Amino acid sequence: xxxxxxxxxxxxxxxxxxxxxxxxxxxxxxxxxxxxxxxxxxxxxxxxxxxxxxxxxxxxxxxxxxxxxxxxxxxxxxxxxxxxxxxxxxxxxxxxxxxxxxxxxxxxxxxxxxxxxxxxxxxxxxxxxxxxxxxxxxxxxxxxxxxxxxxxxxxxxxxxxxxxxxxxxxxxxxxxxxxxxxxxxxxxxxxxxxxxxxxxxxxxxxxxxxxxxxxxxxxxxxxxxxxxxxxxxxxxxxxxxxxxxxxxxxxxxxxxxxxxxxxxxxxxxxxxxxxxxxxxxxxxxxxxxxxxxxxxxxxxxxxxxxxxxxxxxxxxxxxxxxxxxxxxxxxxxxxxxxxxxxxxxxxxxxxxxxxxxx
Amino acid sequence: xxxxxxxxxxxxxxxxxxxxxxxxxxxxxxxxxxxxxxxxxxxxxxxxxxxxxxxxxxxxxxxxxxxxxxxxxxxxxxxxxxxxxxxxxxxxxxxxxxxxxxxxxxxxxxxxxxxxxxxxxxxxxxxxxxxxxxxxxxxxxxxxxxxxxxxxxxxxxxxxxxxxxxxxxxxxxxxxxxxxxxxxxxxxxxxxxxxxxxxxxxxxxxxxxxxxxxxxxxxxxxxxxxxxxxxxxxxxxxxxxxxxxxxxxxxxxxxxxxxxxxxxxxxxxxxxxxxxxxxxxxxxxxxxxxxxxxxxxxxxxxxxxxxxxxxxxxxxxxxxxxxxxxxxxxxxxxxxxxxxxxxxxxxxxxxxxxxxxx
Numbered sequence: 069x070x071x072x073x074x075x076x077x078x079x080x081x082x083x084x085x086x087x088x089x090x091x092x093x094x095x096x097x098x099x100x101x102x103x104x105x106x107x108x109x110x111x112x113x114x115x116x117x118x119x120x121x122x123x124x125x126x127x128x129x130x131x132x133x134x135x136x137x138x139x140x141x142x143x144x145x146x147x148x149x150x151x152x153x154x155x156x157x158x159x160x161x162x163x164x165x166x167x168x169x170x171x172x173x174x175x176x177x178x179x180x181x182x183x184x185x186x187x188x189x190x191x192x193x194x195x196x197x198x199x200x201x202x203x204x205x206x207x208x209x210x211x212x213x214x215x216x217x218x219x220x221x222x223x224x225x226x227x228x229x230x231x232x233x234x235x236x237x238x239x240x241x242x243x244x245x246x247x248x249x250x251x252x253x254x255x256x257x258x259x260x261x262x263x264x265x266x267x268x269x270x271x272x273x274x275x276x277x278x279x280x281x282x283x284x285x286x287x288x289x290x291x292x293x294x295x296x297x298x299x300x301x302x303x304x305x306x307x308x309x310x311x312x313x314x315x316x317x318x319x320x321x322x323x324x325x326x327x328x329x330x331x332x333x334x335x336x337x338x339x340x341x342x343x344x345x346x347x348x349x350x351x352x353x354x355x356x357x358x359x360x361x362x363x364x365x366x367x368x369x370x371x372x373x374x375x376x377x378x379x380x381x382x383x384x385x386x387x388x389x390x391x392x393x394x395x396x397x398x399x400x401x402x403x404x405x406x407x408x409x410x411x412x413x414x415x416x417x418x419x420x421x422x423x424x425x426x
Numbered sequence: 427x428x429x430x431x432x433x434x435x436x437x438x439x440x441x442x443x444x445x446x447x448x449x450x451x452x453x454x455x456x457x458x459x460x461x462x463x464x465x466x467x468x469x470x471x472x473x474x475x476x477x478x479x480x481x482x483x484x485x486x487x488x489x490x491x492x493x494x495x496x497x498x499x500x501x502x503x504x505x506x507x508x509x510x511x512x513x514x515x516x517x518x519x520x521x522x523x524x525x526x527x528x529x530x531x532x533x534x535x536x537x538x539x540x541x542x543x544x545x546x547x548x549x550x551x552x553x554x555x556x557x558x559x560x561x562x563x564x565x566x567x568x569x570x571x572x573x574x575x576x577x578x579x580x581x582x583x584x585x586x587x588x589x590x591x592x593x594x595x596x597x598x599x600x601x602x603x604x605x606x607x608x609x610x611x612x613x614x615x616x617x618x619x620x621x622x623x624x625x626x627x628x629x630x631x632x633x634x635x636x637x638x639x640x641x642x643x644x645x646x647x648x649x650x651x652x653x654x655x656x657x658x659x660x661x662x663x664x665x666x667x668x669x670x671x672x673x674x675x676x677x678x679x680x681x682x683x684x685x686x687x688x689x690x691x692x693x694x695x696x697x698x699x700x701x702x703x704x705x706x707x708x709x710x711x712x713x714x715x716x717x718x719x720x721x722x723x724x725x726x727x728x729x730x731x732x733x734x735x736x737x738x739x740x741x742x743x744x745x746x747x748x749x750x751x752x753x754x755x756x757x758x759x760x761x762x763x764x765x766x767x768x769x770x771x772x773x774x775x776x777x778x779x780x781x782x783x784x
Contacts, residue, residue, distance in 0.1 A: 109635030277467030304635030
């Protein structure tokens with residue numbers, strides 16, 4: 069299996085900045101919904117989650133046959149791969165490493181278009197030229213992207229959509245982190261372009277333990293996926309949670325307020341640290357780069373202070389100088405900033421100015 | 427998707443005999459475990475359910491690397507197919523129809539060995555001769571079998587195990603209904619034969635809404651399946667339920683007492699009905715056959731009385747005269763028997779003696 073964040077989540081004495089989950093946690097309403105739902109777990113859930121699909125379709129102004137539910141968003145990456153069986157897949161890197169695994173497992177040949185670590189900016193013209201040359205069956209973009217936090221704007225995405233249409237390809241867009249960003253989703257384009265959009269309930273609504281995601285596409289792609297879908301793949305407690313999550317405007321507003329305040333606080337403070345470069349992010353985590361030395365050493369030092377970070381050496385296009393920091397509650401973010409400052413300062417005091425975290 | 431039981435489960439006014447779930451429902455202990463667990467769903471579950479695997483391994487005297495967890499047992503049918511990619515699969519029919527779908531989806535050629543509807547008895551010599559001739563990569567047997575209720579004893583299974591070893595095949599045994607039957611499991615043979623055993627927590631412990639199953643095999647087959655397994659495929663609430671389910675001896679005893687009493691009550695009463703043939707069962711449901719007329723008509727008539735049964739025309743080797751009845755609580759079983767008697771008697775009163783449920 070691939071490396072992922074979240075391994076220190078269970079330890080009470082470690083603040084886990086490796087896992088990109090809304091720290092506001094589970095709302096009282098959701099807790100009560102699940103408690104009530106326990107009375108029904110002796111029954112099979114709907115075999116394909118029909119009622120939940122109808123709810124989501126209505127919420128996002130989609131048709132029922134444009135939606136598929138997943139046992140977590142990740143389930144749908146694998147289902148998409150199995151159902152569509154693309155020969156050539158182009159992945160915009162660096163990005164979440166499950167796309168590569170999912171497509172490799174079904175025998176796809178993976179091509180990577182690696183963005184420059186300077187800003188991870190997408191040169192759309194160059195990408196489209198490459199697409200015309202390569203003619204991939206599927207192009208994968210995560211937007212906003214994990215782990216860089218970069219958001220490719222709607223104009224760029226539109227150009228890519230036109231290009232996939234021209235070359236008879238499908239654009240797979242993972243929007244798992246879009247709710248934080250207040251950015252435009254591509255959902256409205258699913259009926260007019262060859263497009264699959266992956267959405268997760270896990271991150272914004274803080275329910276990774278439940279397993280809940282959905283996919284949006286045209287009815288032909290969804291029908292193809294349903295041919296391969298396993299019955300009862302989404303558990304009952306996840307199915308009944310959807311309306312409670314999507315309708316909880318108070319939770320959504322609270323999250324967006326937290327996000328806005330903490331994003332600014334953390335970014336501004338990270339920017340002041342000379343020893344690291346922090347990248348502008350459009351979502352709830354920041355990619356950073358240790359200017360000298362490496363992130364593994366920093367991870368070890370921070371772990372001694374009860375802070376766990378996600379090093380990023382396993383992402384295509386990144387190396388052992390990169391690490392990712394999720395936004396947490398204010399007091400935790402304060403501790404992070406403080407620990408980072410101390411760590412750098414400590415090294416300076418030890419007269420090791422050249423290699424601040426070595 | 428295939429046809430399955432359970433479609434009337436959500437309607438309060440219908441007793442659903444199509445779904446083979448323990449009617450004792452969810453224990454108070456399990457309810458409390460899930461309620462307590464809700465506090466942790468903001469964290470990712472263990473990526474591969476390691477702690478739960480360790481628990482099950484210890485419980486069944488297995489090694490950790492002989493186990494894999496599934497999002498329901500059904501998840502593991504599909505995972506096994508994807509990972510092992512058998513070219514030829516021999517399925518002992520009539521049986522659960524998801525095996526066929528799972529193997530077909532990955533391109534296996536399906537061969538069927540169909541048991542005679544007289545008693546669904548397995549002629550092991552004949553089967554083994556066929557296996558030697560066909561040389562299937564995988565042989566699938568459900569034991570006790572759904573929908574026939576038949577259990578093939580350990581001597582027969584041993585002969586089949588020897589045969590799969592000789593022809594370099596793998597025996598896939600679905601033991602999803604074995605806990606009811608007090609019959610011997612093949613789990614003890616996983617290290618000495620090419621064998622995969624599927625187990626479900628759904629039926630005996632009445633948790634279809636949670637999605638929880640596991641597979642047992644030798645470490646090579648399990649490692650192969652882990653290569654293809656999706657991360658976080660089992661939700662947190664399922665993972666923490668396992669010890670509570672397996673340790674609840676009071677629930678297990680109560681279930682076995684209910685099972686013994688109701689099996690006998692229902693079988694004896696079904697046997698008295700002239701219009702149907704009932705098959706001896708080794709688990710919590712009975713396959714029946716309408717002697718004249720068809721099961722669809724019986725289904726419609728019973729539905730008017732608030733009773734839903736599973737017709738079996740979609741199983742290879744069965745036809746529209748077969749139907750399956752799950753064991754329910756005593757009062758529900760009484761209603762079923764009563765409704766069946768009334769239905770037959772009603773038709774006789776209408777002087778339609780030849781076709782009792784037409």
